[in-house]
Amino acid sequence: MTTLQQLPNFKFHGVPFTEVAIQDSFWTARIKATQQSTITACLAQCEQTGRISNFAKSANLMEGDFEGIFYNDSDVYKVLEGIAYSLMIEPDALMEAQADQIIDLIVAAQQEDGYLQTFFTLAEPQNKWKDMNKHEDYCAGHMFEAAIAYKQATGKRKLLDAAIKLADLIDSLFGPSKRHWVAGHQEIELALVKLFLETGEERYWKLSYWMLEERGHGHGIGYSWVREGWGAAYSQDDVPVRDITKATGHAVRAMYMYAGMADIAAISGDQGYIDALDRVWSNIVHKNMYITGGIGPSRHNEGFTADYDLPNDSAYCETCASIGMVLWNHRMNLLHGDSKYADIVERAMYNGSIAGVSLSGDKFFYVNPLESDGTHHRVPWYDCSCCPTQIARFIPSIGGYVYATRGNEIIVNQFVEGAGRLSLKAGDITLRQVTEYPWNGRITLRVEEGEAGEYGIQLRIPSWCKSYRLAVGEQEIADAQTDKGYVRLQRTWKPGDEITLELTMQVERVYSHPLVLANEGKVALQRGPLVYCMEEIDNAKYDVLNVTAATRFRTVYEPELLQGVIAVYAEEPSGDQRFKAIPYYAWDNRAAGQMKVWLPEQRDESRLYRS
């Protein structure tokens, strides 16, 4: 059976996270926190807020009205998906039993015809499929994803069968010569592709393709924002998807849609989709993305505004949107085989995405500004809790972004200590990474298992990296080929062979495009993939919180700070201590206080030249 990693028009094949053992300190800590805290917290919240009992009520297993918001079912699905990923990493009988119970309720809540959305079943049965913005498709998509993941993790197909029944219902209602349908909140598109890959049923991806093609022709019905005067662009329903030139509207919807488009392009080879994705990618990455990989500056539409409008204190940057950037850019990387997309995966992964969760794993940001007056804090839950449950399913799947393959090529996209089992034409290979990344740019790659054979190993040289060194064994490499941001080593490899890649990692000053008015005269600090910020708790004692041309940075590994981070101390050669900075992802884990990513820079023309 085909997997998402092996769609015909993807240049690279992804390597699922189940083939990647993460044995580092950075991600292991995040995964443990997700397993031990995030998932438990999300389950408890789903319980307490009626999200789970809504299923029981729909199944007539208990009495009562629908509780909460109409799309709340999706949160339960997303936690289930996270549980499935977690079980693939580490079996947990109790967690699995809890999931089984919830799945029983979900399946019991499904109606005879396959319909499943507890809000409509309980509150407005007469209004099913009438308003395209009531997230019936969105919830279905998340249900498909959870069902597939749970089947893959446990072999149990109860939820998957229910998913197929729901998908078939949708397929029976909508499509060519049936009803029009334009998903108000995209998500089902990529989920239908997964369902195709899981079941082999071609009609699922074709339905997804049709749904994407439905957009931009005025078929959308019931969109509240259209009534309110915002226009169809809010939901990317203003132009046909193949005519997209720039990012508009709600950021998470856009991300899920682009991810779905990339999947469909990978199956169909539709060049119109590829061209549209390339255009909108450039528009987002060059003109509408924060340094954190965050997108969507506006609280108003939870999304995009105008090019270069990237305010810091009011930055919306929904956690789900950053994770959406990972989902989409991962697929773009597979589609084009170009490391520039993996660069964005890295940026969003290490910054905008994981900032969404506390180090303890049980508090969450929905909104991720780049500057705070001290009043913005993570909380245990939201009425609209898409972000916490997104974290629950995202972090355990992180290993899926590490490798890709292509015929007889291994592609190393991310640097994470651990081992990857990689299938090449030349045979199966186990490749081990030894690295302290993201704290240190030195990476040793060792061929551990597999027959000796000739194949290529491509290493992403991250866009943040300005200079690097590469060696195979003791031999320094001068003449390696570079292609699309990967440096490529082709030779006959055998177990024991070692590659050393040293990415010089220094505290870099990053400047904004001059049209980003919010950052005029400002600089941000980045070290390796990590964007840094200043928090008040570290800096109350310093008088001056800016950067000059002469400022230099002392990096200090502080094992007791924020579960162990490299802190950055800024100092003047004169002796003035300017400030201490910490990785952005770790902010708001101590006392409340101000935070800033972009810092004023005092320019001194006389220092510009050699000094």
Next chain:
Amino acid sequence: MTTLQQLPNFKFHGVPFTEVAIQDSFWTARIKATQQSTITACLAQCEQTGRISNFAKSANLMEGDFEGIFYNDSDVYKVLEGIAYSLMIEPDALMEAQADQIIDLIVAAQQEDGYLQTFFTLAEPQNKWKDMNKHEDYCAGHMFEAAIAYKQATGKRKLLDAAIKLADLIDSLFGPSKRHWVAGHQEIELALVKLFLETGEERYWKLSYWMLEERGHGHGIGYSWVREGWGAAYSQDDVPVRDITKATGHAVRAMYMYAGMADIAAISGDQGYIDALDRVWSNIVHKNMYITGGIGPSRHNEGFTADYDLPNDSAYCETCASIGMVLWNHRMNLLHGDSKYADIVERAMYNGSIAGVSLSGDKFFYVNPLESDGTHHRVPWYDCSCCPTQIARFIPSIGGYVYATRGNEIIVNQFVEGAGRLSLKAGDITLRQVTEYPWNGRITLRVEEGEAGEYGIQLRIPSWCKSYRLAVGEQEIADAQTDKGYVRLQRTWKPGDEITLELTMQVERVYSHPLVLANEGKVALQRGPLVYCMEEIDNAKYDVLNVTAATRFRTVYEPELLQGVIAVYAEEPSGDQRFKAIPYYAWDNRAAGQMKVWLPEQRDESRLYRS
């Protein structure tokens, strides 16, 4: 007896190179080449060109006319000075015997009254002390320096006694209520201070002080350039030295004079001198210095022109002027105790200065452009051979720039593997550096010998370094004091204690001040202290020799290349190989061809922001 390192108004005391054992690969190779090749070559050339026989002729030990240029004696003195330094590093009976023979000739050539300049003795005895630009004082200065060095190296004071006799002659002729004298080519000022330090005779430094004060009052006589219309500024005789605001005229004369002024300031405490030096330092470093530490763009006056006039292909940048920058900035560092001067010492040391000599040690640049059409090459000798002989005396003394002390403080100014014997109030300490500098920014400093005691260790954080890490033993240092560019560790140290300093070393893009028109749209590459250049021999195969915003750099240690260097390969993420660069100091050691330091940079606005 006071040494130059211990003048009362120097903030730091220098540590002479005799207390510093260099055991690295970089400088050791240069010192060996100087000992085995440069000195021998210079001696042979002095022999062949009549420079040595001019002394024999003056002493009536052989017949014949004066040969060469009127100031050629100075070259012999400078080689002798180099021999003395070399002997201090490593005894060499043959070399010492050769030196003794030459010294015998010199002393024999000295006239009864102490006068010594073979040109006047042989060719124009009637014209002694008539033209202030005939370098009688300049040659005397170099003779003093050689004599002092040779006495220190061998204990033999024959040349020193002759030097004292010559100095006394000069002191008898010139001074308050005697004749005016304005040295046309400064040098004697700093040499007289050395003579004071060697002999304890106060009148030598007072003569030096008087000579500096003579300048800028119209006392100069015979300057050919004044007759030719260039004005007294050529020789820095246009304003009194304490009124200097900017660099003018011949660069080497300026450097020697500023060095002498710094010495006099260090003795006298004359604030007018200090203020003048500070002004002219800023003017030179910010507006009149090349990235190589070279100065003096113009062949016309061998010196300074207008601020920001720094052409590359026609850059004059005399080797002696770069070495002069080392001499002067070393004294500025001692005077002010500020690392920004040691930064310039480093820049000039590793780039503009040692570019003056071939790796083989026997070919020399007088002129050091930053761009060549392939016709500029080192040659074995020049009619005016100040630069080869400058190299001969400069390189063996390099250890003198590594350390300084101040009471109970050790100052580490340069990073060179080896050991320093340092006298503190707390006692004598041996400090060992283990490092691969300048190829690698990791430096381990180990307290090797000495009683346990409380003292401070100050480490220069080079201006090129943007971020660094510091640890004492296993303990990372977050809160070290920084002062004047030094990070300071104060504690009770004992033998075995280790400091680790990791200066992150990456290939940096350096941009010129926008007013430097020659570098508009261009970028230079620097890694650690080393400026890089492109040579044709490495780059004929590449189509495009420029840099884009996306260009990244692969560093490769190539042991067979240019006696072992880290080469820099520039490549685009797309795969285009742009060029290969080598350290500037090592250019023109292979096939003739074009060379460039400043490379065109293709700007791409869309890449400016995060990518």
